[in-house]
Amino acid sequence: MKEIKLSFDINLTLKQYDVHWIEQQLLRLREEVFLNILWKVLREIEALAVGNRGRCEECGGLLVRNGREYKQIRTLVGALRYRRIRLRCRGCGREIYPLEM
Ligand SMILES: [Zn+2]
Numbered sequence: 001m002k003e004i005k006l007s008f009d010i011n012l013t014l015k016q017y018d019v020h021w022i023e024q025q026l027l028r029l030r031e032e033v034f035l036n037i038l039w040k041v042l043r044e045i046e047a048l049a050v051g052n053r054g055r056c057e058e059c060g061g062l063l064v065r066n067g068r069e070y071k072q073i074r075t076l077v078g079a080l081r082y083r084r085i086r087l088r089c090r091g092c093g094r095e096i097y098p099l100e101m
Pocket residue numbers: 056057058059060061089090091092093094
């Protein structure tokens with residue numbers, strides 16, 4: 001099992017020191033935070049997969065980076081635009097995406 005550690009900053013301008021106001025601001029931020037975390041997790045998954053998986057499962061050929069593929073991902077809170085990494089096998093020419101969608 002892999003563990004991914006994520007961290008990022010949230011900028012919250014404190015216009016009021018009112019718990020209800022802060023609560024509303026956080027509710028407003030949650031979609032942005034969700035999509036930001038999802039994006040980071042996907043990037044981490046790809047980085048791990050590209051780092052570990054050097055050979056084609058079919059023919060054992062070397063896998064090389066072959067650009068990225070644009071994807072629009074539907075999530076629970078909205079759409080996320082993501083360009084996933086594409087690999088190509090030098091042996092059989094098969095295209096492989098470390099991230100399944
Ligand atoms: Zn292959």
